[in-house]
Amino acid sequence: MARRTDSIALVLPTRAPEETAGRWLTRTLRAEVLEGRLRTGSRLPATRDLAAQYGLSRGTIVNAFEELKAEGYLQGAVGSGTRVSAVLPDDLLAVRVSPGTAPRQSPVLRRYTATARRARPLGTLDPLPARAFRANQPALDLFPTSLWAQLSARRWRRASVADLLGTPALGFAPLREAVADYLRQSRGVRCQAEQVVIVSGVQESLALTAQLFVEPGDAVAFEDPGYLGARRVFETLGARLCPLSVDAEGMRPPSRRLAPRLIYCTPAHQFPLGLAMSLPRRLALLARARSLACPIFEDDYDSEYRYSGRPLPALQGLDQHGLVYFAGSFNKVLFPSLRLGYLVVPPDAVDRVHALRSVAVRQPTSLVEQAVLTEFIVAGHFGRHLRRMRETYAQRLGALQEGVRRQLAGALELSPFEAGLQTAAWLLQPGSDARRLVHQAAARRVELEALDDYALRPLERQGLLLGFAAVPEAETRRAVRELARLLEREPD
C-alpha cells in the first residue's frame, strides 16, 4: 500500500468507440506527459488499479506501459512502480502531439476555404491588379486561361504512372525538344535539346550558372544600369560587381584587366534602357570573352515582343567556343505563376549542370505543367498567343508614345526602344529628380520607377522606367495626363 501513496490519480479523456483500448491508453498517457499533467518523476497508478478504473485487462495496461517505456516517456520496472521519466525536461511539457485526431483548421485557413469556392472566373469581375506604368508585367487578363485549363485537364486524364514518377533532373524531354526547336527557329540559338535545362525562371538559371563559375570575391562584369534580380544573385554569392557602361550599341565589353569570372548582359534589348546590342558589339564582346576565357550569361529577357527592327541572332548563336549560357522564361510571356523557363548551356557543360541540378532540386517543376506547356507550344497555341499579345502590346505602346508626344513634349523623351514590356524615358527639364517624381506620382495612383534604382553608378541623366503592357490604353492615357500635370508644376 505504501508503494501507492505517492501515485497520482489519473483522469483520462473518454475513449472514442473506434479506437482500441491499447491505442487510446498509450495516446492519452503520452499526451498527459507532454502536456504537463503528468509531471516528470511522478508515479503512475498500479496496473491493477488502472485496469479496474477503466474496465481494461491488465495485459492492455502492461503493454501500453512497455510501449511508453520504449519511447522514453516512462521508466521503472515491474514491482517497483512506473514513473514518468526523470530525463524529461520542462521543455517537453508544452509540446502537443495528438496523432490520432483530424487536423483542425486555423482561422486563416477556414476563411480561405470558405471563400475559395466563390472565387470568380478570370476576366469577369476581377479587378486588374496593375496601374500604369507598372513595369515587368504582362496583360494577364488576356491569357487564355480556359484553354490552358482544358489542356491541363486532358493531360491529367491521360496521366500515367511514369508521369507521376517524374522527369529527369534537366526537365521533361519533349519540352526540352520543343524549346530547342523554338529557340533555333525564332532566336537564332544553336542548340540540341540535350543542352536545354528546364528551370523555374531566369533567377534559377542565374543561380545555376553563377554556382558554376563564381566564388566569393570573384569579379562579375555587369551591365550598368542593369537587372536588379541578377545583381542580387551575384551579391548573395559574394561576387564583386564590375559595372560596364551601356552606349547606343549596347554594353561595352569588359576591359582585360577586370579579369571577370562571368559577364552578365541582355543583348536582345538592354534592361532597363531597351536598346539592342549591335552586331559589331556582339562580335567584339564574344572576341573579348574568348580572349579572357570568360563565360557570358545572355539574359534573353522579354525578347518575344519586338515592335521595330528585326531580331539579331542571339549571342549564343554567334558563339563558336561554348562560352554563352542563354536563358529565357515562359513566366512573362504566359503567366508569372507558371514557373517554367530554360537555360541553354554549352555542350561540354551539360554534365556539370546535370550534376549540380540533381543535387540542388532533383527535378524541376511539376511534370504535368511541363507537359501542358509542351502541348501549348506544339499545337501552335504559343505562337498564336505571342502574335496576339504582340498586337495588343504594340497598341498599348502606341498609346504611350502618342500621349508622350502630345502631352509631355519638352518634359519627357522615350528612349530608342525595340522590344519588351516597358521603356526607359528621360526627364528633359533642368533640375528634374526621378525619385522625387516617383513619390509624387504614387500619390496620384501612377506607378513609376527611377532608372537610378537600376544603376551601380549614378546615371548622367535622370530617367524613368515606364511599363505599358499590363493595362489597357485608357489607363495609360490617364497616367500620362497625371504625369503631365506633375511635370508642369515647378520643382518644389
Place this chain on the structure above:
Amino acid sequence: MARRTDSIALVLPTRAPEETAGRWLTRTLRAEVLEGRLRTGSRLPATRDLAAQYGLSRGTIVNAFEELKAEGYLQGAVGSGTRVSAVLPDDLLAVRVSPGTAPRQSPVLRRYTATARRARPLGTLDPLPARAFRANQPALDLFPTSLWAQLSARRWRRASVADLLGTPALGFAPLREAVADYLRQSRGVRCQAEQVVIVSGVQESLALTAQLFVEPGDAVAFEDPGYLGARRVFETLGARLCPLSVDAEGMRPPSRRLAPRLIYCTPAHQFPLGLAMSLPRRLALLARARSLACPIFEDDYDSEYRYSGRPLPALQGLDQHGLVYFAGSFNKVLFPSLRLGYLVVPPDAVDRVHALRSVAVRQPTSLVEQAVLTEFIVAGHFGRHLRRMRETYAQRLGALQEGVRRQLAGALELSPFEAGLQTAAWLLQPGSDARRLVHQAAARRVELEALDDYALRPLERQGLLLGFAAVPEAETRRAVRELARLLEREPD
C-alpha cells in the same frame, strides 16, 4: 558602270503573299548573309537594279538596306555602294535565323506528339515501372489521379489574375497554413504558418539551409550510414562530412571537438536503418546542439507511414532555442513529380530565408499545384489517402516479413523497423557480400541496394536495403524466392 562590276547577282527566295515587300527583303537578305551566300565585303546590286529585278519601289530597297546597316549586316553610303559588313567573321555564316517561319518539329517531338494523345489512363494497361525490392518509391498505381485531375480542373476554372500573377517567395499562404496545421497536429511540430517555406522537396530545403550555414571547409555532422542525397548537397558546397555513428537509440550526438556548422539527421526513422531516435537521445542531441550553438537539419523523411509504436514528437517540437530546421515532402506520400515540400524554419530565421529565397528562385512551383494540394489537404483527401496507403503498405510489409521468416531464416534478418517505404536487412551468413548480391540479384530482375553504399565508413555488418511499398505482394514474394535461391548457393 564600273561601280557595278564587282557586285553580285542576287537570287532571293520567292515572297509569300502575306509578307510585306520590305519585311521579305530584310529577312531574306539577312538570311543570305548569315547563311554565307552573301560573303563579307561583297557588294550588293544597286538599289535601282534590285527594284527592277523584283518589281519593288526603290524606297523599299533603300529602307531595307538602312535597316540592315543599322543592324550591322551591311555597310556603305549612298553613292559608294552597299557592301556586306567586313566585320562579320566566318563564324557568323553558319547561323540560321528565320524569325518569320513557324517552328518545325524535330523527329523526337513528332514522335511524342503522335503518341501523347494515345496514352492510356492510369491503372489500366500501364505496366508498373518498379520491381521488388525497389526502395524510395510509393505505390503510384494507387494514387487517386482522377480526383487530383478534378481538383486541378476546378482550380483552373476559378483562376484569377492574382493566381496567374503568382505567389510570394515563401509559398502560397493557404498552403503554408495547411502545412503548419498538419505538422502541429500530426508531427508535434511547433510552428506558425509564417515559419513554413514551400519548397520543391527535401533537396531544396537542404540546399537552402546549407546555404545559410555552410561554407567550404566547414564541418557538417552527418548520420553514418545516411541519406546520399543530403551528403551530395554538403559535398557540393565543399563541406567536410563528419560521420556520427548510429546505435539502437539512433544517431549519437557530435562530440564537442567536431565544432560542426550543421547537424543532419533523420530522427523519425533513421535512413537507411529504419529505427526511431529515442526520446533521451533526442534530448541529448538538442542539449549538445545548444551548447555548440549549432543548428540541426531534421529530415522528417517518410514519417507518414508508421507500422508499429507511436510517433515521438519531432525534434523541432522539443527545441526551445530555435536550432531546428524541419523538412518534409509531399513528393513521396503523393507522387514524385508533384515537386512540393516544406521547410519549417525557426522564427528568427524567416527573414534571412526569405531574402535568400527571393534571390534564388523568386517563387516556388506553380501556384495552381499549390492550390490543388491545399484543397486536397483541407477537404480531407490527404488524410484518407494516408490511411489507405498505410494499410496497403502494412500488408506489403507483412508479405516481406513473412517471406523472410519462411524462406530466408538464417540467411537474412530484417532490422528493427517502424516506418517508411523500405527496411534494412542484415546478411547472416559468414562471408556474405552485399554488393556482389546486388549484382547477382539484378540478373534475376530483383532490385537490391547495399547498405554500404550509404556509409561513410565501412559498416560492421553486410546489409541490404529492401523496399516493399512500390509493388504488390506477389512481386515481393517472387523476389523473396529469387533471393532465397541466391543465398542457398555457395558464395562464388
